Amino acid sequence: MRHNNSGTRKVIACMILIGITFFFSSAKWSQAAFLGLEKNSPPASFADLADKVKHSVVNISTTQIVKASPLQPFLMPNGTFRHFFGDDFFKHFFGNVPQGEMKTHALGSGFVISKDGLILTNNHVIEKATEIKVKIESGKEYDAKVIGRDPKTDLALIKAKADRDFPKPLDLGNSDAVRVGDWVMAVGNPFGLGQTVTTGIISAKGRIIGAGPYDDFLQTDAAINPGNSGGPLFDMQGEVIGINTAIIAQGQNIGFAIPANMAKELLPQLKSGKIIRGWLGVSIQDITPELAKSFSLKEKKGVLISDVVKGSPAEKAGLERGDVITQFGTKEVENAHMLSHLVASTQPKTKVVLAFIRKGKNKYVKITIGTMPLKEAGQLPTRATTWGFTVQDITPELAQHLGLTPGEQGVVISGVEPGSPAAEAGLHPGDVVKEINRQEIKSIEDYSQVLKKAGQDKSILLLIKRGEGTIYVVLKSVSNR
Numbered sequence: 498m499r500h501n502n503s504g505t506r507k508v509i510a511c512m513i514l515i516g517i518t519f520f521f522s523s524a525k526w527s528q529a530a531f532l533g534l535e536k537n538s539p540p541a542s543f544a545d546l547a548d549k550v551k552h553s554v555v556n557i558s559t560t561q562i563v564k565a566s567p568l569q570p571f572l573m574p575n576g577t578f579r580h581f582f583g584d585d586f587f588k589h590f591f592g593n594v595p596q597g598e599m600k601t602h603a604l605g606s607g608f609v610i611s612k613d614g615l616i617l618t619n620n621h622v623i624e625k626a627t628e629i630k631v632k633i634e635s636g637k638e639y640d641a642k643v644i645g646r647d648p649k650t651d652l653a654l655i656k657a658k659a660d661r662d663f664p665k666p667l668d669l670g671n672s673d674a675v676r677v678g679d680w681v682m683a684v685g686n687p688f689g690l691g692q693t694v695t696t697g698i699i700s701a702k703g704r705i706i707g708a709g710p711y712d713d714f715l716q717t718d719a720a721i722n723p724g725n726s727g728g729p730l731f732d733m734q735g736e737v738i739g740i741n742t743a744i745i746a747q748g749q750n751i752g753f754a755i756p757a758n759m760a761k762e763l764l765p766q767l768k769s770g771k772i773i774r775g776w777l778g779v780s781i782q783d784i785t786p787e788l789a790k791s792f793s794l795k796e797k798k799g800v801l802i803s804d805v806v807k808g809s810p811a812e813k814a815g816l817e818r819g820d821v822i823t824q825f826g827t828k829e830v831e832n833a834h835m836l837s838h839l840v841a842s843t844q845p846k847t848k849v850v851l852a853f854i855r856k857g858k859n860k861y862v863k864i865t866i867g868t869m870p871l872k873e874a875g876q877l878p879t880r881a882t883t884w885g886f887t888v889q890d891i892t893p894e895l896a897q898h899l900g901l902t903p904g905e906q907g908v909v910i911s912g913v914e915p916g917s918p919a920a921e922a923g924l925h926p927g928d929v930v931k932e933i934n935r936q937e938i939k940s941i942e943d944y945s946q947v948l949k950k951a952g953q954d955k956s957i958l959l960l961i962k963r964g965e966g967t968i969y970v971v972l973k974s975v976s977n978r
Contacts, residue, residue: 539680539733546682547694549735552634553664554728556686557605557618557641557655559626606685606728607631607655608737609666614639614659615768617760618727619742620646623653631657633664634692645767649709651742652760653727654767667729670736672715672756675699683719683741683752685728695720697750704753708743710837714753715739721752730754762842775843776869778809779816781833792821793857799823800833814864816853823859824852840866884948884957884972885917886910886924890941899927906939907931907962918972924961931967932960 540546605622609615616631623629629641639657646653657663675681676699683695697719704714717730721741730739739754766772781800782788789797799821805811822830825839826849843849845868852861870892888908889895896905907929913919930938933947934957951957959970 543682543694543696546731546733546735547684550667550682550729550731551684551692551694553609553667554634554684554692555607555609555616555664556632556692557607557616557622557727558630558632559603559605559623560628561601561603561625562627604686604689604724605726606724606741608684608727608729609664610669610764611666612659612663614641614657614663615644615666616641616655616657617740617764618653618655619740620648620651620653622727623655624648629655631655633662635662637662639663645770645772647763647767647772649772650711650755650759650763651708652740652755652763652767654764668736669757669761670732670734670738672738672758675702675715675732675738677701680733681717681719681738682731682733683717683721683725683728683754684731685721685725685741687720687722687724689724693725700751705834706743706753708753710834711759711841712834713756713759713838714742715756717752717754718750719752720750721754725752773845774841774869775845775847775866776810777816777840777864778806778811778867780804781822781836783833784821792819792854794821794854799830799854800836810864810867814851814862816851816862816864817855819855821854822851823854825849841869883974884919885914886919887912888930888941888944891929899929901929905929906937908938908941908944918974922970922972924959924970924972925963927963929962930959931962932958934958935960 603622603626605618607616607618607622610617623643623646626643629643631639631641633639639659641655641657644654644656679699681697681699683697685693687693697717699715700718701716704716705712706714708714715730715738717739719730721744723744725741726743728741729737730741732738736757738757740757740760741752741754743753745751763772780803782803784792784794784797784799784801786797788794788801792801802811802816802818802820802822804818805816822836824830825836828839830836830839843866845866847866848863849866850861850863852859854860887910889911891901891905891907891909895901895909896903899909910919910924910926910928910930912926913924930944932938933944934951934954936943936947938944938947948957954974956971956973959972961968961970
């Protein structure tokens with residue numbers, strides 16, 4: 498009997514020990530869940546997370562100068578009078594009314610990524626802006642300038658002159674690791690109301706919405722509205738996993754964000770102010786069941802080459818119209834969107850083995866990736882200088898469009914500001930700058946260096962090619978007129 502009582506006591510003691518262990522482990526788990534320490538688990542409140550990150554989110558306001566008719570104040574906002582009477586009606590009574598200039602304003606969001614004032618945002622937030630203002634949470638404003646932008650991905654990098662009050666930078670997280678159903682937080686400036694926090698989940702990944710050739714959006718049901726553009730989408734650790742970009746206006750809580758990994762990939766080029774992408778020089782399309790049957794393909798796999806650009810890396814490697822690319826390097830090609838992204842993200846001069854099918858036979862070729870032409874890559878013209886004009890490099894397509902001889906050297910004037918020294922000297926878009934101050938110009942790099950040497954000169958001498966001839970033009974600075 499004594500033995501049995503001893504055994505009972507041992508069993509009871511073990512049960513008590515197990516109970517205590519379970520209690521403390523449960524308490525520990527509950528505390529972790531309450532504090533939001535479990536990865537991707539929602540905290541009891543998002544306040545701590547918001548306090549951690551919101552100070553580094555900025556409001557961006559831009560000013561643009563657009564051309565408008567002096568009659569605009571007399572027209573209804575939707576142009577009703579013009580709709581009924583037509584432009585000829587106004588021309589009959591008023592003649593050709595000169596276009597004036599007016600300022601327009603727009604709002605957006607961005608977030609700090611470096612101590613020296615770099616801010617990541619959307620390209621459409623700052624595109625065509627003549628003035629950019631950045632406001633931090635305290636209300637302090639900073640002037641900002643564009644460092645680099647990429648219309649094809651809708652990303653832009655601007656810089657404000659940072660001081661000791663400037664917010665600390667945020668970290669870009671790993672957007673590939675985000676899963677559908679994970680909690681996220683969006684912070685931005687919707688409708689110019691000021692800093693606003695919304696929460697939701699990742700609804701989908703890899704969305705293609707027709708915004709550009711490199712669509713790969715995260716979809717979220719966190720409320721995103723006009724003005725949120727360029728603001729960050731956070732995970733529960735406070736890392737930026739997306740840049741809020743677009744919404745479906747007629748939908749409810751359907752927003753899209755550029756993955757942070759795409760931004761990290763482009764950041765070095767945005768900092769340099771020049772986007773360089775790989776290029777094959779082919780037109781491609783997805784394979785439909787009908788195309789697969791027509792080309793005697795066993796499966797609907799790969800992408801079909803519909804055209805090859807003359808002189809391109811593809812032509813030099815021997816690729817032809819009708820070839821079906823099935824593999825790029827070590828990655829199998831699933832569709833045209835995937836191949837475009839793979840090629841664009843490959844550094845020029847990289848050698849890659851392509852697998853393709855030609856007339857039912859599997860073939861391989863080693864190809865050297867080229868540099869996407871300026872027009873296709875979306876590289877921007879240089880920013881307007883004090884002389885009032887912008888330029889860009891001459892691409893083969895641009896040379897053909899302007900009727901220039903193959904291999905023409907120089908830079909093309911892409912824009913002239915009204916009332917500037919360039920406008921008063923009679924320069925026009927399409928003019929080719931051959932020399933500045935008697936120094937030959939072959940590229941934008943030459944152009945930038947020569948203008949830098951000119952410094953605060955009261956005038957500069959340009960050699961301009963226009964049509965079949967060349968002319969010398971002197972630009973006088975504003976202070977010397």
